[in-house]
Amino acid sequence: MLFLENIPQFLFFTGKGGVGKTSLACATAIKLADEGKRVLLVSTDPASNVGQVFGITIGNTITPVIAVGHLSALEIDPQAAAQVYRDKIVGPVRGVLPAAVVSSIAEQLSGACTTEIAAFDEFTGLLTNAAILHDFDHIIFDTAPTGHTIRMLQLPGAWSGFLEDGKGDASCLGPLAGLEKQREQYHAAVAALSDPERTRMILVARAQGATLREAARTHEELAAIGFRHQYLVINGALPQSEVGSDLLAAAVWKREQAALAAMPEILRDAPTDFVPLRPFNLVGLPALRALLVSGAVENVPTQTAVSIPAVPSLASLVDGLVGSGHGLIMTMGKGGVGKTTVAAAIALELASRGYAVHLTTSDPAAHLIETLAGSLDNLTVSRIDPHAETERYRQEVMASKGKNLDAAGRALLEEDLRSPCTEEIAVFQAFSRIIREAGKKFVVMDTAPTGHTLLLLDATGSYDREIKRKMLNTSVHFTTPMMQLQDTTLTKVLIITLAETTPVLEAAGLQLDLQRAGIAPWAWIINNSLAMAKPSSALLRQRAYNELAQINEVANKYAQRWAVIPLQAQEPVGLERLQQLIHGTTPTAQL
The missing domain is CATH 3.40.50.300 (P-loop containing nucleotide triphosphate hydrolases)
Structure with missing residues (x-):
């Protein structure tokens, strides 16, 4: 090598x-x-x-x-790094500065910006x-x-x-x-x-x-x-x-x-x-x-064949997603499990049924346009571009907060907005802006891989807590982005995984993290299943056999609803092949 x-x-x-x-x-x-x-x-x-x-x-x-x-x-x-970072800064001033000042410092250290800085601090x-x-x-x-x-x-x-x-x-x-x-x-x-x-x-x-x-x-x-x-x-x-x-x-x-x-x-x-x-x-x-060592292909085990129960098609899950004709649908999971493909297929199906659909992504490395390779009436496509959103946020802040500042004040504000922290705020604002559209149409969001999505949700949670604190003694009705994500009538989270040990374990961990945040995943989708594709190659057959335990684990332990998408002979790119994912059959498999 x-x-x-x-x-x-x-x-x-x-x-x-x-x-x-x-x-x-x-x-x-x-x-x-x-x-x-x-x-x-x-x-x-x-x-x-x-x-x-x-x-x-x-x-x-x-x-x-x-x-x-x-x-x-x-x-x-x-998160652990952020807590250590906060303690390192706040600890020395406790009992030295007034309680209100210490509280203000701690509040400033509660957001996603601190999390990023702390992890970066450990890395360097x-x-x-x-x-x-x-x-x-x-x-x-x-x-x-x-x-x-x-x-x-x-x-x-x-x-x-x-x-x-x-x-x-x-x-x-x-x-x-x-x-x-x-x-x-x-x-x-x-x-x-x-x-x-x-x-x-x-x-x-x-x-x-x-x-x-x-x-x-x-x-x-x-x-x-x-x-x-x-x-x-x-x-x-x-x-x-x-x-x-x-x-x-x-x-x-x-x-x-x-x-x-x-x-x-x-x-x-x-x-x-x-x-x-x-x-x-x-x-x-x-x-x-x-x-990293060349070796022979293992033989297929000789154990008794394991049967997979008949599973619902992806189309049947879409039937359940329709609901009141609008809402937020989010695909989440480990990188490489096919979140973008599944999100594009679902958005395409909803649009083909006549619903207005906005397909978007929060993944910095997303490929929505390449995956769709075409357009359809009722379907709009966008991407939360961190660079574009940061520039938009800078201009908005300069136009509002900087409007009445003198030259020195505007220069100071401009410097502050060049901080790498600004990107985190800008991306969160774009995320919040897009999910508000779900009250009138379908918003299908292809999220970044698990870790990055959890950091975004952390920012959402921080904002939610701050708003609730400020509105505690008022009678004003308000809805935060986190409250929208927790509303199961509005938001449906689809966990995408592969029938392999590590992706399923990570998906289970993601589900726990979401549940702790009050967000209940709606369904699991197992993508690219060899077991459902029934290969005859010795190597692929061995891998297919290895999937069975993970498929049964998802069906019996983790998911309220689930579906399996077989591995496709052709890469699922373009409108026609994406529609095949929705309407393709997923027969009972035996190995």
Whole structure:
């Protein structure tokens, strides 16, 4: 493997959700640790599943992986990091400053901006902490899906420049109070990230058009902020030897080869490795050790056939979504499970039934237009673009708050609005604006992968608490975005997953997080099921067999309503193929 040659101290695995970053990062960490290297595996994903992969609890402290000598792991928990950050700032002033001032500081530190800064603070500390750098030969970062990662990697320069210019002393005063002390740490982090002798960026993709295009965009964005030496790993490619007489396998292989042939030019010069599709679930040490080693395909187990109950079609779920003819429908789940595809198919079906539909996304790496590849009456499509929304928010604030300020005041306000915190506020406002439309039409929202969505919901919850506090002693009727999300007559959340161990566990965790926020998921959809597609290839048949336990887990333990979408022979792109997802059959399967 080219990406494993002459490895520097820092390795970053990044890419579109669902391409296998976590599996590759874990397998690489184990391989290096088995060779006697001291390795720290770090997840920067707000919805990390590294602990699930190893079958242990890791959390927000460096934890030895007992089963693997020389390996430790850490999951950066944004909420825990935010609490530590708040305590570090508020603790020293308690009993020193008036209670009202302390309360005001704590209030300023309650939002999503603080969460982002705190997680970022931990991330840069790993790049610069002398003790950690001494204790570990390699630090491997399993990052959040691409859009969130690009944002994280831009932050050292953004915050460093922001502080260098002497900004940040207005509305972000609370969250930024601790940043000034970290100026040297941020400069050192920028130096480490931009040095190819110390840092290697590994783009992970599938042999699919969408993930390769995403990798190309990521390549350009990373190059623009200093990461010019990048490696490419094509993960989970179906070996030609598995095609045989299996029509599904043949279609998948041809589809993958066509995607590779059409690979964006910018990726062609990158050092590239191929990791073949494996027949086993990538959970547990034996599977992870086998991932980077060539091996034979396992035989299909000889146990008694397992029957899947007949399942409802996606069309029947849409019948239940229609309700009063309007409302908010949100697809949520781990990256790469097909949220965008399912959201587009549902929006298309509702529009074809004559309803007005607004299809939108909060995913920074969304591909709605590419997925639809066409237009339909009654259907409008949009995207919450963080850059565009930030500029819109800046202009609105300058036009309102800056209207009566003098030149010095306007200059100070402009500086404050250049803070990276501003983007979080702007995206939340765009989210709130769009979901208000659900009172008159259908709004179908394709959300960002789980971790990023939870941060957005955290901002929604913070706003909800603030509004309720201010309106406590008034008789004015009001509805916050969180109250809309909690209203099951208005909002229906669809959890999208794959019939694999890690996606189902993460989806179950997402459901718990939503329930704690008072949001009840309406249905689960299992996407790209091999069990329902009935392959004959030995490798695909083994993977199909492995799905059965997860499908039964969803049906019997987690979901009130559920549906299964079979793996499609053709990539579900374009109006016709999306309609096939809705109306295609999902027969009972036996293996």
